[in-house]
Amino acid sequence: MKILMLPGDGIGPEIIAEAQRVLEHLATDSDLELEIEHGLIGGASYDAHGEPLTRETLERARNADAVIMGAVGGEKWAENPYHLRPEQGLLDLRQGLDLFANLRPAICFRSLASASTLKPELVEGLDILIVRELIGGVYFGEPRGIETLPDGERRGFNTSSYRTSEIDRVARVAFDIAKLRGGKVCSVEKSNVMESGLLWREEVAKLGAAEYSDVALSHMYADNCGMQLVRQPKQFDVILTDNLFGDLLSDVAAMLTGSLGMLPSAAVGAAGTTGLFEPIHGSAPDIAGKGIANPCATILSVAMALRIGLNRADLADRVEAAVEKTLDAGYRTADLGEGKHNVGSRGMGDAIISHL
Structure with missing residues (x-):
């Protein structure tokens, strides 16, 4: 090898x-x-x-x-x-x-439950997998840049963009893994304020209903998900989310386990x-x-x-x-x-x- x-x-x-x-x-x-x-x-x-x-x-x-x-x-x-x-x-x-697809497990080893900043009973036995879309969204979207406007002000801009095919392929990874775990997927976005998030929610829901009826699918706004991770983290099994929110939420999840130094990842x-x-x-x-x-x-x-x-x-x-x-x-x-x-x-x- x-x-x-x-x-x-x-x-x-x-x-x-x-x-x-x-x-x-x-x-x-x-x-x-x-x-x-x-x-x-x-x-x-x-x-x-x-x-x-x-x-x-x-x-x-x-x-x-x-x-x-x-x-x-x-x-x-x-x-x-x-x-x-x-x-x-x-x-x-x-x-x-x-x-x-980025696979980011957040597992709290029994002997590290006291190292978490949360109460041990909230994190002991924790086993979450975050499936993060990795090569789309705001990190790769165009146009992007910094420009000087006619009035002399500077403007920085990035584009959050997803196609149906990009959402579909990473969602399949999350659904397939969930079938081997606890059978639950929580899809996370900001569909209340972002069109790319609304498309994300619609496409994940469509795929779940059509091909993964045996997986329990829920939806959550990204800000609420961050709160729930520190409030009741063991409610989650597989979290499916986009590039930006996956980056943020996996770092939140890391602190549940005791240290960033404990979290591996795989990009596939x-x-x-x-x-x-x-x-x-x-x-x-x-x-x-x-x-x-x-x-x-x-x-x-x-x-x-x-x-x-x-x-x-x-x-x-x-x-x-x-x-x-x-x-x-x-x-x-x-x-x-x-x-x-x-x-x-x-x-x-x-x-x-x-x-x-």
């Missing part, structure tokens, strides 16, 4: 190093055969090549069985024009691979498409190089890569179980608070590998 590792910026190299150690351990302890390559993305790619994602790296991604990424971004590149910022490399990679497309697997957190440049970043979200992203990209659910189960046992044994990085064993990135990786 060919894996392309894209460490990126900030803490990216540190957390990717631990993810690679987990994969290499599995390769010595199973029949998994790996070919691991490395590439540049984000600010690292800009510094080396003058662009946040090169055509060569995109082509290497297309030829891989899975892509595992760290994180991109940082103040160093904040003055770059948008098309040369590190984040554009990630957007271009998602679009170049046609990865239209049509059958046969290379998947992209990455933690949902950022590059955290303020702690980069200190060896204290939590690698769990990246290691859990490896589990998603094994399950979805490499069709090795058996190994994915082992990785997820090892992470849970490590947390149960009291291992904590700084973002998770005090524990029996307070460790850094390497120490957490060591503990997870020992439990493998």
